[in-house]
Amino acid sequence: MGKGKGELLKNFIPIVDFIAGIAGPFCEVVLHDVSNVESSIVAIKNNHISGRQVGGPLTDLGLKLLKEKAYKEKDYLLNYPAKTKDGKVLRSSTFFIKDDNGDIVGMLCVNIDLSGAYAAKRFLEDFIMGINGASKEQSTDTDNKELPEHLTISLEDLMHSLIEQTMAEIDVPPERMSPKEKMWVVHRLSEKGVFMLKGAVAEVAKCLKTSENTIYRYLNKKIDDV
Template sequence: MEQLAAHPNRVLLQSYFPMASFIASIIGPKCEVVVHDISDPEHSIIFIENGHISGRKVGDGSTDLVLKLLKGGAYREQQFITNYKARGSHGQAFRSSTYFIKNDGEELVGLMCLNIDISHLDVAAEWIQHVLLGGSLSAPAELNAPEENPAAEYLQGNVDDLLHDMITSVLGKVSVPPERLSSKEKMDIVKELNELGVFLMKGGVSQVAKALSISEPTVYRYLQKLK
């Protein structure tokens, strides 16, 4: 592991590394624990235990939820958020929690995130309930039912893939091709993507411009009008 610079915020974040290892050891190999440095969204992961679960590593970027938290400021009113759903790049289901790491000035400097892989637990729980209630051993219909509560976070370390996923998700809400959208509609999309934190990433502007079939200066002009 590379030696972190002796900046107060980095020293504070480094102090959470033993706690992250401690938590991962208690819960076991299906629990990923990550420490993020929010000063560098594109390479925010500075420590990770059991990264094989999501396929992420030190030096990978923030998630969509991290970006949304940075833009929304929920950390100002609370110290942590717990037990929300997340999904992995290979379709895994996670139960996740995030602790907001703040400095002495109550400024957010990092996050410690726990992601517990519950993919098999969900299926096992359904089967156990089904067997206890009686009936055949075929899989319950609920296992094939649509997800009613979509994941709140996408555990993806690759910045380009994350941006593509976020942009595609927003564009999926409109029923016409991007090139047929009006300027007002495109600006509304830029506004929503901005609120999600897409433009905190260096590649955000270029990817959004390409997706909306507009120029990068146009994206910057839309962003300026939103201020």
């Protein structure tokens, strides 16, 4: 990354502390340098929420946004659901940091931990139900929804999470997948930006029980060619 872009990102480091200081300990604030997706976190506050550290990777959603160039049409994303590796439900927002040419330099992410709020909500619902002499199981609003973002601690966790999610969409063991199904998985992973990560081809080949050359061949073909 050029010096100008590096200086631009440095200007946002105090903002990480500023936002976290205002919002308090239930708000994690993260600054990503998108020039290095495998080790993108350059600053983080209240990292007890996700367990991530400086030097950690970009999220699955972050990769997808880069791949789709979503930052060209909007400046930020607000209030989308996310989840940590240990199951905390979050409300997240991302601000795209761009240079004078409109090219993305970094992402400033704010993740609000809703675990306590949901616990209070369940308590109040159960309390009110008890008063009314009724009872029913309660669940969070995100229990049955597909979340757009999962906060992983390491590059390996990120790759495994993306591969497992994608293979689950087909729900067929790799040894029983047809070549067309394997190619679909590869193209789907490419859409999610997985192959921007170092070692992704080898990991995908291992999970699909095929060779790295086959993965490269799938990437260079259209699904209809099989």
